[in-house]
Amino acid sequence: MWLVLGALRRPITVLVAALSLLILAGLTLRRAPVDIFPDLGIPVIYVVQPYGGMSPAQMEAQVVTFYEYHFLYIAGIEHIESQSIQGMAMLKLYFHPGTNIPQATAQVTAMAFRATSFMPQGTLPPFIVRFDAGSIPIGQLTFSSPQRSEAELQDLALFRVRPLLATLPGVSAPPPSGGKVRTIVVYLDPAQLRAFRIAPDEVAAAVARGNLTLPSGNVRIGDYTRLATTNAIVQKPADLDLLPVRAGSGPTVLLRDVARVEDAADVVYNIALVNGRRTVYMPLTKRADASTLDVVSAVKNALPKMRAQVPEDVEIRLEFDQSVYVKSALRGLLIEGALGALLTGLLVFLFLRNIRSAAIVLLTIPLAVLAAMVALLLAGQTLNIMTIGGLALSVGILVDESTVAIENIHAHLQHCKSPSQAVVDGMSEVTLPRLLALLCVLAVFIPSFFLVGIGRALLPPLALAVGFAMVASYFLSSTLVPVLSVWLLRGAQGHASASVGSPSARLQGGYRRLCAALIGRRWLVFSLYVAFCGGGLFLSSRLGVELFPRIDHGQIRLRIRAPDGTRLERTEEIVRSVEQSIREAVGDRAVRITLANIGNPPWTYPVNGVYVWNAGPHEALLLIALGDGKRPSMPRLEESLRQKLSERFPTVRFSFEPGDIVSQVLNFGSATPLQVNITGTSLPDTRAVAERLMTKLRTLPMLRDVQIPLALDYPSLDVNIDRERAGQLGTTVDRIGRSLVVATSSSALIAPNFWVNPANGVPYRIALRVPENQVASLEDVRALPVMPDASSTTTVGDVATVREGKTLGEIDHYNSQRTIPVVANLAGRDLGGAAKAVEHAVADLGPLPRGVTITLRGQAEQMRLTLLSLREGLLLAALAVVLLLMTNFQSVREPLLVLLTLPATVVGSVVLLWLTGTTLNVQSAMGVIMALGVSVATTVLLLSFARTRRQLGDSRLNAATHAAVGRLRPILMTSLAMIAGMVPMALGLGEGGEQSAPLGRAVLGGLVAATATTLFVLPALYCLVARAAPFRSASLHPADQRADHADDQDAQKEDPREA
Secondary structure (H helix, E strand, O other), X not given: OHHHHHHHHOHHHHHHHHHHHHHHHHHHHOOOOEOOOOOOOOOEEEEXXXXXXXXXXXXXXXXXXXXHHHHOOOOOEEEEEEEEEOOEEEEEEEEOOOOOHHHHHHHHHHHHHHHHOOOOOOOOOOEEEEEOHHHOOOEEEEEEOOOOOHHHHHHHHHHHHHHHHHOOOOEEOOOOEEOOOEEEEEEEOHHHHHHHOOOHHHHHHHHHHHOOOOOOEEEEEOOEEEEEOOOOOOOOHHHXXXXXXXXXXXXXXXXXXXXXXXXXXXXXXOEEEEOOEEEEEEEEEEOOOXXXXXXXXXXXXXXXXXXXXXXXOOEEEEEOOOHHHHHHHHHHHHHHHHHHHHHHHHHHHHHHOOHHHHHHHHHHHHHHHHHHHXXXXXXXXXXXXXXXXXXXXXXXXXXXXXXXXXXXXXXXXXXXXXHHHHHHHHHHXXXXXXXXXXXXXXXXXXXXXXXXXXHHHHHHHHHHHHXXXXXXXHHHHHHHHHHHHHHHOOOOOOOOOOOOOOHHHHHHHHHHHHHHHHHHXXXXXXHHHHHHHHHHHHHHOOOOEOOOOOOOOOEEEEEEEOOOOOXXXXXXXXXXXXXXXXXXXXXXXXXXXXXXXXXXXOOOOHHHHHOOOOOOOOEEEEEEEEOOOOOOOHHHHHHHHHHHHHHHOOOOEEEEEOOOHHHHHHOOXXXXXXXXXXXXXXXXXXXXXXXXXXXXXXOOOOXXXXXXXXXXXXXXXXXXXXXXXXXXXXXXXXXXXXHHHHHHOOHHHOOOOEEEOOOOOOEEEEEEEOOHXXXXXXXXXXXXXXXXXXXXXXXXXXXXXXXXXXXOOOEEEEOOXXXXXXXXXXXXXXXXXXXXXXXXXXXXXXXXOOOOEEEEEOHHHHHHHHHHHHHHHHHHHHHHHHHHHHHHHOOOHHHHXXXXXXXXXXXXXXXXXXXXXXXXXXXXXXXXXXXHHHHHHHHHHHHHHHHHHHHOOOOHHHHHHHHHHHOHHHHHHHHHHHHHHXXXXXXXXXXXXXXXXXXXHHHHXXXXXXXXHHHHHHHHHHHHHOOOOOOOEOOOOOOOOOEOOOOHHHHOOOOHHHO
């Protein structure tokens, strides 16, 4: 009450404080970081290790195994996953929640460099990247030109644009994807090599000797110190033609005699297509603590500078801009909040019939929201879908504090009191109950700070937003509302008097009779209430369960897997055909842009594997952005495309991946919501179980795209060297192996060599290779020369057997054991139901081979962790509320009554979620918790007034009736105002409304049920639970005459009014 009295004594101070809040909010919000998610604190670190040309088995045995061994020394490791493909391995280190990730990163770096000392010579240092929300690209910077080659575009992107991009605040700029790496290529002629009896390895060694980097000396001549430089590095690529390959006795063989030199591109591992044309693009990523909107805005502002750095015919565009989703989601929440505030003010006006009172209530809403925003930013939070969602949710609830205060002031004005006296008397009655209601609402959010899984990061910011807004609303209703009421409600005395024939009086009279009837049949009311709650709780088992509500994002993200080992060029043709089929299915005008990434990331840019992981040349990722016009929903469109694509491309496997940034982040790197890992010590046993499980899962009607994503039968060419025969012919395994690498791949893998462009100082690789069309059969391989000198004509076929075979194209590990995943998408079913069906399918497999285990991974695992902790949190919230109420009421009976009303609130939320087809997810679960807090607040207000009546000597029947009738108008007014404030969010009227609609629906259903329970059930329950004897205080102080320890004669007296 001291707040109210202090505000009335210093009203100008209150106004100055309100104006200062507006100014502070304006200054703070201008620099507020805006993002899609709060800081998720994902405890995952990626380690990406390249080693050009190494097979998956070699990467597993000689690279990954050493990493896994050393990383187990790091504190806090929960588990390690790894993927090994040709030329690259990626390890994912998962830490226990609460691990200090910066410290863990330092330990990972130290252990990684120690592990590399055990690896083959030439192993490069790894890329170590923390996985967080910033690891998901927020856009793609595309390059296109009608006349430039891919190598030129990549050169421009890498050396002209990337330096500008990387220096922008908050931006992380990976190297470009697609295109061709500009390389000085020395194309060897196998026929000429055989004619001169020269092995490819000998040519590579000669180029390395004839083009090398040497330090410069100094010659001091006269007064000057001159740099003594040489042309050890050739000045232009054509100079390589004159390098001697073999000199000495016999004719000198120059490089031009056995090869031709071109300024071209090295082996192409990766192709990028934009709208079906080859090009180059750069993923746009950001730091975890950077604002998505700020980063995208900085990039857009820098586009003119980037375009000025490249020729005029090169077009640079920002596509797949995820900030559009962020803006639309936040805009939608703001619109819903504004509509809720307007509806709330309209309801208050209809009840009080006073525009000034409605204006006072309405004014507190934006002030409380702005105060909460400032507090959030000071607490280190960003403006994201969780905090803005919490503020939009609180709009309907903020009105409770001010409405209760203004309604009670009106009640005292009806007795012809002066405005100031009405404010003092009215506020004195509701200050403590309002504070208790506020504490109860805050108490239900306490468990959100003890959650595990993704809920630990998502829910506390929402709870903070609601909590700050509620606290601000309480202070405003205790200071600004009294001051404005005294100033604006002059002349309102007695105007709202409820005459006998007024609608308000008729409503109260009818409710009094109904309340008396319900109290008279309280056992029947209790029985019906139990039946209602039991039926609702049964209905809850039929609710779908998922981690986060699905959204229609208007983007298709399609994984395409051609048959294992398909050539890159053939995969490109398939991708073009798939793109064309999709355009035909949805309409060419409906497609705004397409982007495809084909083939695995090149070993020269391994960090790109973090953003797009393709296991080989047979795999591709196709992104399609649809226009804003009319189109079918994404689930229906995906289902239609599945059928059409599978008919047209029967040998190709397709899998639709989440296209929106929300699902990509929540999947924690998994490509699908369902992933089952089969792990074992025996690969044949593990594979057999995985294939049986895949067959069984394909029979489940709710699963789609069920497949094993690994290439388990990758075509290989096995060259088995006969070491004895090689020795007899005077050659070695080293020469044979190196010659094969040069002929079948590139000398860049074994002998790094560079030419420096004198025009700009940029180094480019020199690579020796045999043209692909000259190594196109087993006979071509067998005919490759590997002679040790000019005295023999030894070829591969003389010292080795060459045959076709099968091998593993990708090897995955889980905690150092080989694992085979089975992935699946959903169609027409929630994630929780699908996960249960998968578990039943796993159980039907029967006993597993020794050492084989099956675990459910991906989003399903996170969903279970989060929802389980939410259930535990609900119990903790109930306990916190009970303890708080026991402290206030000094009794167990009132808290018991509050607990008895809570099931109805949950049932109300469940019923509305079920009627609207909404799943139980993080958003809706938080809505249930919010509804429970509001329900407790409403119940506490009625019980506080009933307790006051009992202290004045009323019987429990009269106390219940008077409290219910007396609080009818404020309960109806606050409840209907809150319901009106929730309607826009529940309807999902704003853009991206499907994201926040479950939150609003859960609160709306709970509010309706809580209001009905408070008005029609609580009076009857009160008469069942409250003592029939006169009220006695729990005080032990001797001065309290009506304490429970009074003499036995007083304790045995019955209240005659109970008869």
